[in-house]
Amino acid sequence: MIGWEIAGGVVLTVWLWLLTCRGRFWSTAPRLPGGTEPDHWPSVAVVIPARREADVLPRTLPSVLAQHYPGRARVILVDDGSDDGTGELAESLARAPGAELPLTVTSPGAPPPGWTGKTRALAHGVVEAGRVDRLLFTDADIAHAPGSLTELVRACESGYDLVSQMAVLRTGSRWERLIVPAFVYFFAMLFPFRLVNRTAHRTAAAAGGCVLLRRATLERAGGLSAIRGALIDDVALARLVKRAGGAVWLGLAGKVRSVRCYPRLRDLWHMISRSAYTQLRHSPTLLAATVLGLALVFLGPPAVTIAGLTGGGPAALLLGVAAWAIMAGTFAPMLGYYGQPRAAAPLLPATAALYLLMTLDSARRHRYGHGTSWKGRTYPAARSSAREPDSSE
Incomplete structure (x- = not known):
């Protein structure tokens, strides 16, 4: 029970930090600035x-x-x-x-x-x-x-x-x-x-x-x-x-x-997996950190909640539900932006699990030399990522 309570506390702390310290990433308010009429319209x-x-x-x-x-x-x-x-x-x-x-x-x-x-x-x-x-x-x-x-x-x-x-x-x-x-x-x-x-x-x-x-x-x-x-x-x-x-x-x-x-899952899978490992600079260390991070942040809340319901104790249940509620609350505005029912926000962990699998598949493709392909053109897997951006920047 204490283990699940600790896990719940970690997960809730992470989501409280994301909610308050990550630039309000969940907001759909950033829209094109208005500006004023220029004296001379540029070419x-x-x-x-x-x-x-x-x-x-x-x-x-x-x-x-x-x-x-x-x-x-x-x-x-x-x-x-x-x-x-x-x-x-x-x-x-x-x-x-x-x-x-x-x-x-x-x-x-x-x-x-x-x-x-x-x-x-x-x-x-x-x-x-x-x-x-x-x-x-x-x-x-x-x-x-x-x-x-x-x-x-x-x-x-x-x-x-x-x-x-x-x-x-x-x-x-x-x-x-x-x-x-x-x-x-x-x-x-x-x-x-x-x-x-x-x-x-x-x-x-x-x-x-x-x-x-x-x-x-x-x-x-x-x-x-x-x-x-x-x-x-x-x-x-x-x-x-x-x-x-x-x-x-x-x-x-x-x-x-x-x-x-x-239209198909395979189409979206290819669109995401062809560049996921590139975003991680083809680094096994960053891949491991990303997988652990995705699991902690998005799979942690439902896992702690289920554990609380099945013997982990009321404190674990409360912590898991609170973290899951914050996660769903931050996702709801994006669902609204896309005209989707906000009530579907608690299902985000299922989608996150798919993204985790896509990321692992992207690394697998790189490991076996498939590289990044797009419309009949393939870029070798061994290609350096020296010019790729660091996600921390």
């Missing part, structure tokens, strides 16, 4: 890296091309070795009624040694953009509501060097509804938005689906070549900008939405 190049995206472009590219922006803007789609007609389809969509921004389709060829495909595509787009003031990196599966570009620039002009929005992900299938809100919740726990948005704080992160930044700041920070090998390019980019003294803002989106579908 913008929207760079879209695209590899085999013919299935989603009809639902996303028109929304980007239709942006009505007060200044000078253009769209550059970088066709990264697609074999499904991505480039040709993009050009046809640019000729459709409603397109306001001009489109350039270009291809960089295969990435040279040391580069990932996406960072190479983005760097190629930056060169193609020429001397613009701002760069908007947005993924091919991201749709932008009317006014999105203008609001992003206005927010950036309020004093930031990089502004990023976590796109609203799809929750159409039952697996998406179970896993997606938790995915964003875990990301916010790892990189609390409020800490990211403090210039003096080391925590740095961005959401790669929507990143607007000042070109001058990117050049001062060393350009995309400085993160050319990063598999988690968005976090690496934010870290690069912040280390160069730039101000970073990250929050949840209102007008930016992903149309990518993950």
Whole structure:
């Protein structure tokens, strides 16, 4: 009984610390800053890296091309070795009624040694953009509501060097509804938005689906070549900008939405496991710490609660229920943001157990030399993570 009471006290203490000292990671309040109308609207190049995206472009590219922006803007789609007609389809969509921004389709060829495909595509787009003031990196599966570009620039002009929005992900299938809100919740726990948005704080992160930044700041920070090998390019980019003294803002989106579908568990499993071990810098020590941490933080409350009900004593039961209630309470706002019933928040431990298995599977794939694969391109498992961001930063 005493053992379970001690375990319950540890678990509750951890959740009280997370609740009060982790930058209110659970809050869904961080939304795009309003800003004021600039005297002169900066020029913008929207760079879209695209590899085999013919299935989603009809639902996303028109929304980007239709942006009505007060200044000078253009769209550059970088066709990264697609074999499904991505480039040709993009050009046809640019000729459709409603397109306001001009489109350039270009291809960089295969990435040279040391580069990932996406960072190479983005760097190629930056060169193609020429001397613009701002760069908007947005993924091919991201749709932008009317006014999105203008609001992003206005927010950036309020004093930031990089502004990023976590796109609203799809929750159409039952697996998406179970896993997606938790995915964003875990990301916010790892990189609390409020800490990211403090210039003096080391925590740095961005959401790669929507990143607007000042070109001058990117050049001062060393350009995309400085993160050319990063598999988690968005976090690496934010870290690069912040280390160069730039101000970073990250929050949840209102007008930016992903149309990518993950109808089956295996689809979501691959999406998460392909980069989970990379985030841990391919370190067995960090893997062990992460597994123990996930078990303690998310599986601990129900374990202590069940133990209290089955002979562990009323104190253990009380401590376990209190920790579980805090955990569910912090998850409920994210469920509400995604339009899911908040009453499902106590089920978070089940989803956390899935994430734990995905993380272990990511390490297993690395152990057996499978590396990170994406749309027919594989990055060797032995690839150094020297340029990957430290999650503590």
